[in-house]
Amino acid sequence: MSDLTTAQILGAAPVMVDGRPNIRTNQQVSLIAQAVADNLPSGALYRYHDEYVTISTIKSTNQDGETTTELEKRPMDPRRFTTWIEQYMTFSAGPEDPVESMGKNMAELILASDYLRAAVPEIAEIMPVRLPAWGVGPKGERFLRILPAGYDPATRIYSAETVAWDANKVWPVAAVLRAMNKALESFPWAEKAAGPITHIRSASCFMAYMLGQFCRHLIGRQPMILIIGNQPGTGKTLLAKFALGPIYGVPNATPFPKDDAALQKLLFTKLISGAPYVLIDDLINLSSTTLNQYATSEAISDRVLGGNKEFCGVNRMQIVSTGNNLTVTPDIERRSLIIDLFDVCKSVEKNIANPLTEKVFSRPQWRREMLMALWSLVWHWNEQGCPSVCSASAMPSFEGFSEVVGSIVMTAGFISPFTKRPATTDGGDVRGNALERLLVALADKIQPATPEAPHTQLTHLYTVEDVMGVAGALGLVDIICSGKNQNQSMGHQLRKLKGRQFVDSSGRVFTFGRREDAVSSQYNVVILSEPRM
Numbered sequence: 001m002s003d004l005t006t007a008q009i010l011g012a013a014p015v016m017v018d019g020r021p022n023i024r025t026n027q028q029v030s031l032i033a034q035a036v037a038d039n040l041p042s043g044a045l046y047r048y049h050d051e052y053v054t055i056s057t058i059k060s061t062n063q064d065g066e067t068t069t070e071l072e073k074r075p076m077d078p079r080r081f082t083t084w085i086e087q088y089m090t091f092s093a094g095p096e097d098p099v100e101s102m103g104k105n106m107a108e109l110i111l112a113s114d115y116l117r118a119a120v121p122e123i124a125e126i127m128p129v130r131l132p133a134w135g136v137g138p139k140g141e142r143f144l145r146i147l148p149a150g151y152d153p154a155t156r157i158y159s160a161e162t163v164a165w166d167a168n169k170v171w172p173v174a175a176v177l178r179a180m181n182k183a184l185e186s187f188p189w190a191e192k193a194a195g196p197i198t199h200i201r202s203a204s205c206f207m208a209y210m211l212g213q214f215c216r217h218l219i220g221r222q223p224m225i226l227i228i229g230n231q232p233g234t235g236k237t238l239l240a241k242f243a244l245g246p247i248y249g250v251p252n253a254t255p256f257p258k259d260d261a262a263l264q265k266l267l268f269t270k271l272i273s274g275a276p277y278v279l280i281d282d283l284i285n286l287s288s289t290t291l292n293q294y295a296t297s298e299a300i301s302d303r304v305l306g307g308n309k310e311f312c313g314v315n316r317m318q319i320v321s322t323g324n325n326l327t328v329t330p331d332i333e334r335r336s337l338i339i340d341l342f343d344v345c346k347s348v349e350k351n352i353a354n355p356l357t358e359k360v361f362s363r364p365q366w367r368r369e370m371l372m373a374l375w376s377l378v379w380h381w382n383e384q385g386c387p388s389v390c391s392a393s394a395m396p397s398f399e400g401f402s403e404v405v406g407s408i409v410m411t412a413g414f415i416s417p418f419t420k421r422p423a424t425t426d427g428g429d430v431r432g433n434a435l436e437r438l439l440v441a442l443a444d445k446i447q448p449a450t451p452e453a454p455h456t457q458l459t460h461l462y463t464v465e466d467v468m469g470v471a472g473a474l475g476l477v478d479i480i481c482s483g484k485n486q487n488q489s490m491g492h493q494l495r496k497l498k499g500r501q502f503v504d505s506s507g508r509v510f511t512f513g514r515r516e517d518a519v520s521s522q523y524n525v526v527i528l529s530e531p532r533m
Contacts, residue, residue: 033113052076069162078107124156133217171376190340208417210243214374219400222318224295224336234341236322245361246370253281283323295335344475394418434479443504458527
């Protein structure tokens with residue numbers, strides 16, 4: 001009896017010939033495994049973190065009617081393998097025997113075989129877009145290139161193409177800076193200057209953060225990123241996601257875990273999954289040995305939850321954290337790039353004409369343009385001969401990041417992202433910045449001597465009410481003071497500054513003191529030098 005349909009017999013439909021290779025199952029398992037490995041198409045299966053995975057892209061349409069592409073990585077287990085392998089080959093006991101499905105037991109043996117392991121390429125990192133990497137020329141010279149879509153054997157990196165962008169088009173640096181200045185103009189940088197973002201320390205840190213992810217294949221470990229605001233609503237989380245958006249689309253943010261054990265579990269889970277970053281939102285404190293470990297360790301090992309298996313993996317994950325009024329410990333500060341946001345008025349009451357929203361991060365066109373903008377900055381540095389404008393020693397433990405990313409940022413015209421944060425009183429925290437701003441404002445009120453008033457005293461006594469009035473005008477009271485008695489809290493904070501020297505806005509050195517009388521505390525500001533020329 002013919003297996004052909006009537007239409008096929010009459011020639012109205014083609015007779016489909018199965019072109020898949022047939023593997024005989026009536027032989028040794030090692031020979032079966034070798035045959036499977038030999039007939040597996042290139043790029044069908046990969047090894048990643050000691051497990052087999054398949055990688056594909058899925059297209060969908062967003063609510064604006066735009067076609068978006070997402071990366072899908074699926075693990076391969078024996079149950080899935082039994083049906084998945086049938087798209088590439090068939091199995092039967094002999095040449096005259098019917099085709100049969102591979103059983104789960106056989107799938108387990110093949111997946112465990114050295115033959116398959118040797119035939120399947122190992123992936124070190126999976127990325128959703130193509131990024132720059134170093135290439136090596138015939139004479140051993142290093143050159144800059146963009147990784148191809150798919151698997152790159154030289155780096156063992158798999159680059160999907162969820163956003164297709166043109167690396168052959170390079171924009172002028174001035175055009176890139178204008179676009180970035182416009183995109184970031186609504187963020188209240190703490191050191192905001194009268195001019196472009198290239199003059200602002202925190203903005204330079206942000207560009208280093210953004211370029212660090214874009215150049216992750218050119219460097220080693222990346223420092224932790226801390227985005228600290230003086231109040232809710234300054235745009236900390238939005239800024240954190242802005243930098244990650246071109247590569248990852250809308251990034252996921254994770255709330256701060258309840259304790260250090262939960263934080264360790266979170267970070268280790270992310271590391272096992274191969275996450276290139278972890279974004280921890282609304283950090284409460286930075287006193288964590290776990291954060292210190294993950295910020296600098298090249299490799300992390302720990303026991304996998306739910307078993308006795310130990311996992312040891314290369315740590316390429318960047319920690320990004322946001323928080324309000326965080327006190328930064330010296331250990332954290334030397335491991336971090338810190339971006340300070342400072343709003344004088346209430347951030348939640350601001351009226352921004354064209355507010356930036358997370359929605360834009362999912363748009364392919366925005367991501368494409370941002371990737372090309374970042375590439376233009378990198379290529380500009382490359383065209384200059386990749387100069388080491390920034391020393392590798394600018395940030396110890398992150399030498400590659402310092403030398404490559406720091407140099408790209410500075411070649412584009414930004415000040416060094418490793419510029420020291422403004423002098424503070426509490427280890428570089430926001431309260432310390434606020435206290436120094438307050439003292440500078442008090443010193444600025446002392447008028448210099450003039451020909452009309454040659455005997456002007458370059459000193460002034462302020463009452464606590466005077467100090468609170470100036471702090472209130474600057475919007476610093478809630479940052480500096482805690483507790484119900486704000487006057488008392490202010491006095492406690494100012495007491496730490498007795499005898500310290502500072503510089504006011506005109507460059508005059510002044511000292512701050514405190515003295516008691518029978519009624520209340522008074523604060524003495526004494527100008528010690530003329531304005532600096």
